Amino acid sequence: MDKNVLQSIAGVEIYPLISLAIFFLFFLGLLLYVVRANRQHLRSMSEMPLLSDEEIQQHLNHDVIC
Known part of the structure; x- marks a missing residue:
């Protein structure tokens, strides 16, 4: 039954390609984000x-200043 429902939708063959493209572009x-990330910021x-809590505030204030 599901196969018949999907076959009745016009242009249904494009949906797997769209989902693959979204998956590929997301990753x-x-x-790119991981490669370009600031290593010092990630470490802190x-x-x-x-x-x-006090040390966290110091780190956050230092990050805002720099």
Whole structure:
């Protein structure tokens, strides 16, 4: 039954190509973000869960200034 329903939709063959393109572009964008990311910022963000509230404020203030 589902096969008959999908075959009755005009232009249904384009949807898998659109979904593949969206999938590819999303991960390409994610890859570009990771490659171009500021390593120092990522390092300070990864250390934040281990810091006290005062140290976090100091890091955030330092990031805003720089």
